[in-house]
Amino acid sequence: MxxxxxxxxxxxxxxxxxxxxxxxxxxxxxxxxxxxxxxxxxxxxxxxxxxxxxxxxxxxxxxxxxxxxxxxxxxxxxxxxxxxxxxxxxxxxxxxxxxxxxxxxxxxxxxxxxxxxxxxxxxxxxGFVVPERDLRCSFASGVEKIPAGNTAVVAQSGGVAHVLAFQSRRQGRGVSAMVGLGNRANVGFTEAIDYFDGDERTDAIVLHVEGTDDGRGLLEACRESDTPVVAYKVGQSDVGEFAESHTGALTGDHELYTAGFAQYGVPTVDATDDLLDAAAALGNSPEPAGPNVGVVTAQAGPGIIVTDRIQRAGGRLPELGAETRARIDDVLPGVTYTGNPVDTGRPMPEFGELVTAVAEDDAVDIVLVYELFEEALGFPVASLSGLAERVGKPVLFATEGVEEEMAEEKAALAEAGVPTFETPERAADAAGVLARYAELSARVAAEEVSRDA
Amino acid sequence: MxxxxxxxxxxxxxxxxxxxxxxxxxxxxxxxxxxxxxxxxxxxxxxxxxxxxxxxxxxxxxxxxxxxxxxxxxxxxxxxxxxxxxxxxxxxxxxxxxxxxxxxxxxxxxxxxxxxxxxxxxxxxxGFVVPERDLRCSFASGVEKIPAGNTAVVAQSGGVAHVLAFQSRRQGRGVSAMVGLGNRANVGFTEAIDYFDGDERTDAIVLHVEGTDDGRGLLEACRESDTPVVAYKVGQSDVGEFAESHTGALTGDHELYTAGFAQYGVPTVDATDDLLDAAAALGNSPEPAGPNVGVVTAQAGPGIIVTDRIQRAGGRLPELGAETRARIDDVLPGVTYTGNPVDTGRPMPEFGELVTAVAEDDAVDIVLVYELFEEALGFPVASLSGLAERVGKPVLFATEGVEEEMAEEKAALAEAGVPTFETPERAADAAGVLARYAELSARVAAEEVSRDA
Known part of the structure; x- marks a missing residue:
């Protein structure tokens, strides 16, 4: 196929x-x-x-x-x-x-x-599209513009598959494939997850789920997948009759699905943009070892938003180690706030060094950086380049500014493998998904060990 | 100032x-x-x-x-x-x-x-910026690119003010002004709301609130404002110490703020992008008379997302009148789903007529349209142009597709005064804000009547 x-x-x-x-x-x-x-x-x-x-x-x-x-x-x-x-x-x-x-x-x-x-x-x-092969098995217009990326979009609805693919393009990302399953006559979630888990172009799989009568098969395919899976289950309120008229499936019980996904190691999100953000974080990062997020921000206001949101999304902000605090104080005596988040008050040449110090702290599993773009300084690309791989932790970056002025620096970050995000909330939510993924994966692994014993 | x-x-x-x-x-x-x-x-x-x-x-x-x-x-x-x-x-x-x-x-x-x-x-x-007057009283880079619009951004944090202004630009919108209040020494929320309520360039005011010790003044200014106000209160989880180090205010109790805003007629949202979406909906629409949303969609999948989300955001999907159903059946016999949402299954030349029929239904207070862009058909600009004013109801439009292919048609919608949204969830959330605004406004008005009596 x-x-x-x-x-x-x-x-x-x-x-x-x-x-x-x-x-x-x-x-x-x-x-x-x-x-x-x-x-x-x-x-x-x-x-x-x-x-x-x-x-x-x-x-x-x-x-x-x-x-x-x-x-x-x-x-x-x-x-x-x-x-x-x-x-x-x-x-x-x-x-x-x-x-x-x-x-x-x-x-x-x-x-x-x-x-x-x-x-x-x-x-x-x-239908479906595999951009890298110019394989466009969809009748919709514009699919030739969907860029190649490393996220496989598997949507129950063909319309939502297209929504996600075009959104991904707008976000400057892309897809390894986008598939609308429709009525899932004999190719369903299970088959698609199995396939994309083995697909070398795919580093993350996202699911849009309205409802299925093979919930167990879906969940087991997720657990078997070595490639991270994130799910978006729609239908928290009563949309039963309309949904049934769509793909022949009841939307079923939202809480049951969410609990089921969690039990099988799959973090869930609640919107199309969050789904793609989660994939960008999971598919372009080392696997997080835990839920502890170190935040470095160049502006306090977005820093507060990010901090608040990470905690609500399931992440934690650990205290930084004494050594890290000393390093920060060394680089920048009297920095605005030396807790976690580290807040520099405004962009500065030392910003990258501070990010490195936080990333190297043993208490930190995931790093999130927020910085409004300042043209004279640019982004700390040199410090961020290769940092995630070196410390073995996800490093996420969020910013805001004039798109065309940031374009070059943003491309340099993408080149360096740093996933970027459009709003402080969405970056924090992506960090939250990483945190939940780490915890769920650990739980699933522990259960497997105890089952084998 | x-x-x-x-x-x-x-x-x-x-x-x-x-x-x-x-x-x-x-x-x-x-x-x-x-x-x-x-x-x-x-x-x-x-x-x-x-x-x-x-x-x-x-x-x-x-x-x-x-x-x-x-x-x-x-x-x-x-x-x-x-x-x-x-x-x-x-x-x-x-x-x-x-x-x-x-x-x-x-x-x-x-x-x-x-x-x-x-x-x-x-x-x-x-600082602050008033784009239309080229009045740039900020030291940040890029502020000269912030476009003029009709939303006044009033943020407690200067950083967040810039985040919102640049985001608004990215969304193809703009601001009448953007203000970072900082420590609010003697110009605070109250003064800013009063000012922008009387500002002829401003049709909606958005607030970013970390915390204030003059909550009552803030709320009363909101209630006095004839211009719609939407608020984003940050700090649901414990960010107290860091927040205090920022603008010298405790973030306070999130639930208290939310309840207070509701009591004074102000809908609240939970993210920067939602805040700007709410302003786009409120500032470019007739005042909604109630919370009943009529949805017309060209694709079922996004339609389910929108339906679900509107209901969770405080809107309702009423049954359409018999006359409306007959009109729909007349225009397009056998349309995929003739309830609410009306689902045409795919874009078609009759789409605009169906939107008009739903907008004219007495059971409907707010109209939300979702349609993936299809180049051969474009958007139903002629039907949508002037529709909101004619029926006296907000008409929101959300789509997805290849940005540059849609650009001309999207500009035509903007020209026609139709607010557009980037994802199905964000459009639905904006409709939810309109629904809550209608209900809160009615409640505040009723209280005023009973107080006067």
Whole structure:
């Protein structure tokens, strides 16, 4: 599915606006063979000659994008199976989310897929995208602009998958893949987590969950994953009827999910932007050893916000060691506040040295730096570069300023592997996720040891 | 203070990096006279000749930016007062936030200021900016890029004032003014709220509050304000010691503040981005008559997020009227979900008509629209333009897509007065603030009636 040799676009259409046109337009960029399939098509589409049926294609196609209405699907999938195509994306809706008749149709489709060993993404999805391979199996516009990154976005809703991918772009990040699962006929959370855990482009997996009837499978896949997983479970208030009409799943009990995720080592968040922030922190940092956050700030006000928020998000602010305090006092006698946070009052050339001192403190597991951008000083890129790897701790950086004036310095931080954040609250929440991840991981590991004993 | 004729920069300096240099660099853009004041200065600074003392300046200066150390301040303020300068910004720290000696110094400074009737912003602030007048009384870099808008930012912390102003820029908005109050020696929340309530550039006032010992004054100023006020009270967890070291105020009890704000008609939020979103919603909308939100979405997944979140934020999703349902069915038979939210499944040319139908429903007080951008269709600008004014209800719009592809259409929405939001959660939270504002305002009004009776 996510690493095909060639693609068949079944139901490809020359009519702009139709899904069969938009899907072909996006798929055509793929560097393997892409075949528009339509018995009534003639000539070429995006430079590729129409073929009548998937059975007319040789063995170089292993993924079918099905742009056909629901009722045509069983036959199409059968043909795909017989042609040796092992994966299919189904965009059509009108299945399990649409009442009894749709449910029966979905059951038939799954039977055919299972019988022919076809992995089936959807139905009722907008598809998936793997930016690094120019693999754009979505009918939505703009997906060619989604940048490559190291976060795999696995969303129950195709719409939310796109929301997350475009958001990630706006935040200057990117995705290793973005997948909308839709009705999860036979490719669900479990299969996606398994796959992206083994994917070398992926360093963090984020889940958008509305509800599933295989909660245990989902949780076990999370626990098995060596790649960090963060989950966003929607539906705390009653949105049952509307949600059911969407992907055919009840949103279920929010607290149960949250507790379940925690028990299986998965931190949860409560918004799309927090989900991507958490992935940026987890996917670009050494694994945190504990929940203790050392904060260095160049301005007190944002420092208070960050401190407050970390504590509420599950992190702790330990006292710094005597040695660290002495170092700080050495670098900068009379610094505004030498507790934790260390507050320098304003940006200064010594800022990077103070960050280093805090990062090297044994009481600190995670470092968070806040600094408003001051053009004359820039960011302490030299001090931050390689710091996380050297001390074996996550180092997060948040700032604010004029975007275009900061651009170069921000790029230098990204180059140095330092994850950056847009607001003090979001940086603190990301540190909180790291803190919870450390605690949950330790708990899960301890349980495994006691179970083995 | 916020509308001066001319400015004196006391302690102006030719040494780059010094506050007296940076403050002069920023102030120099002002279109009235700006005087660098320094007895040891010679020649000119940013084209303006140095003067020895404020007493050497004629009567065209009414604001002094004091870039002098704390101990020099009583004399400087006395000279200002005697020269008829009625307002001063004090950047220096080392006052009430820094222990007993600082407290005594601050008391002396306030005495001098009061005696000479000088309004004093600070001490311990980075100042203020009024973009539309090119009035940049801050020493921070980049403030010349803060765009003009209709939100007044009043922050206890100068750092947070800058965070909010730059964030507002990043969000494509702007501020009528941004003010860091610092230690609030004699210009505090009360004075700032009073001023911006009467400021014709300001349609919403946002407060960042760490803590104050004049809670009642603050709350009463909020209630007196005809301009909507939203507050962000920081410090839910214990940050007491660090906060006290900052602006000399305890952060106090978060719940007490929140309840107090509610009682006086002020909705509260819990993050800097939410604060600006709330202002964008309140400052660019007719006053909402109630908490009932009609949601129209082009994608179910974001629609579920929005629905869930509105309900948790204090809004309600009423059932739409029979007439509205019939209109929707007329425009688009078999639309995916005709309850509230109305879900069209994907963007379509009829989308704007559906939004209009929902906006005109009597059960609806607030409208929220979510739509992923599809280039071939654009946004329903024609339908949305003037809609809020016509129906007398706020209409909020949230989207996601490729920024540069959406830019033109987003600008058209801004031109049409439609406030836009960056994530489904933030749009829903803004709708929640509108809902709470409507309920709180109604309660405050009812109390006033019963008190008068």
């Amino acid at each position: 996510f690493d095909p040799s060639g693609i068949a676009v079944v139901g490809a259409s020359a009519s702009e606006g139709k899904i069969g046109y938009e899907a072909m337009a996006n798929a055509a960029a793929f560097d393997g063979p892409v075949y528009p399939v339509n018995p009534s098509g003639s000539g070429t589409l995006f430079g590729e000659p129409f073929v009548e049926s998937v059975s007319d294609i040789g063995g170089d196609v292993d993924l079918a994008l099905c742009c056909v209405p629901g009722p045509a699907l069983p036959d199409v999938l059968e043909e795909c199976g017989e042609a040796g195509i092992g994966a299919a994306v189904v965009y059509a809706s009108g299945f399990a989310e649409a009442g009894d008749e749709g449910e029966r149709l979905q059951a038939r489709v799954v039977d055919v897929a299972d019988e022919h060993d076809v992995s089936l993404l959807g139905p009722n999805t907008s | 916020f509308d001066p004729s001319g400015i004196a920069v006391v302690g102006a300096s030719a040494s780059e990096g010094k506050i007296g240099y940076e403050a002069m660099a920023n102030a120099a853009a002002f279109d009235g006279p700006v005087y660098p004041v320094n007895p040891s200065g010679s020649g000119t600074l940013f084209g303006e000749p140095f003067v020895e003392s404020v007493s050497d300046i004629g009567g065209d200066v009414d604001l002094a930016l004091c870039c002098v150390p704390g101990p020099a301040l009583p004399d400087v303020l006395e000279e200002c007062g005697e020269a008829g300068i009625g307002a001063a910004v004090v950047y220096a720290s080392g006052f009430a936030e820094a222990g007993d000696e600082g407290e005594r110094l601050q008391a002396r400074v306030v005495d001098v200021a009061d005696e000479h009737d000088v309004s004093l912003l600070g001490p311990n602030t980075s």
